[in-house]
Amino acid sequence: MSDKYQDKDKKTKDQPTDLLEKAKEVLNNNYQNGHTIPAEGLYPHQWLWDSCFVAIGLAHYDVERAKMEILNLLKGQWSNGMVPHMIFADGFRHRQDRELWRSYSSPYAPDGVATSGITQPPLLAEAVVRIGKKLPKDERQAWYRKVYPHLVKYHKWLYRDRDPKNEGLVLLIHPWETGLDSTPPWMSELRQNHTATWVWVVKKLKLDKVINKIRRDTRFVPPGQRLSTLDALLVFNLLRRLRHKSYSNTKIMKSKLPKIEDAGFNAIFIRANTHLEHIAKTIGRELPQSLQNDIKHTEKAYEELWSDAANQYFNFNINTGNPIQIPAIGTLLALYSGKISKEHAEKLVEQIKNPEKYGTKFPIPSVPRNSEWFQDHRYWQGPTWINTNWLIADGLARYGYKDEAAHIRETSLRLVEKAGFYEYFSPLDSSPAGAHNFSWTAALTIDFLNQ
């Protein structure tokens, strides 16, 4: 046999055949200096909720690496408590990305670690507890003791800076904080109330086609699977305005920047608070009284986002004093919070099952099928994502909807098996889109396979 064929044989033999092994391979290939990048090329840095999902997967077979993933994330924590949504990779190649944010302009940013200046869904406590469950009792206690002060500081920051009027819900200032970047409630708000003059000029002169040529993301993913250039400019413009204020909360709160109580983010925060209470109890600590009060307040205030007419939770726009009545997957994350009423949970489940809404062949679409926004491959405006499936399935199971949770788990695994470890998928025909060999898809596949 010639060498050429021997090599081919070897390759086939060494290639993992089983989904679990393939998922581990994705996480191994995306490992870089103590953390896991979401995907080669498009996402070369560390992201907050991505690393939490990654740690949840890793905990099943490499608990030390799972801990390291979280500890690496905490190296980026600001002295005011904020955990930033991104920690930038070192090196000349990434200088431009770091300079885009210039986190060093804030007195709270850590020395020697370049980060973004906003946060992302607070999944840290979930990841910490999932890791804890894999450890023997004494190691679990030590692990919780180590991360507890960071978590308390982070949750206190969310209340102090992001709920300045003590309304119970935290507000977000940039769509990237939702993790559901281009979700319709946010994009509609940006288009309506935050179109800067220069973006308007770009639109009028149809310069977006020129700008499209220098976009970084569309070098890796077809433009139809990402934000339109005009929408991307709106998002970028907000970043520019935040940077201009050196991320000062006092300045941001006084400004006209978006301020939105996001249904998805607050649902994840409620669950994180529950986990934090559990962690405190396990190590015999008592949460600060003010935090305990805030936590109770949030659970009650969350129900104010509910619309009886639409049978769902809507984001609330603090600037206009009105709810943003545009359906999107954030509403279903309420199930993950574990604190909504059984009646409201049932109403959401009805929508998950309804083929006109979220009950597509490959659920759960990021906007309902009958929404005017729906496009099956457009980033957060239609496709199915494995992370939102995982969060919703977890919530459904805790509410006793075992069959519905199992259905989401099974269809998620089928998607990955059929199409590969992609970032997102068409909810109609399962075709893949976005980045390939995407870490949280692999990590949550590992978790689903272990359930």
Ligand code: 9WN
């Ligand atoms: C901006 C990394 C991140 C995810 C987000 C997802 C996307 C970034 C981008 O990728 O956002 O933060 O470049 O669009 O929307 O949820 O954390 O995977």
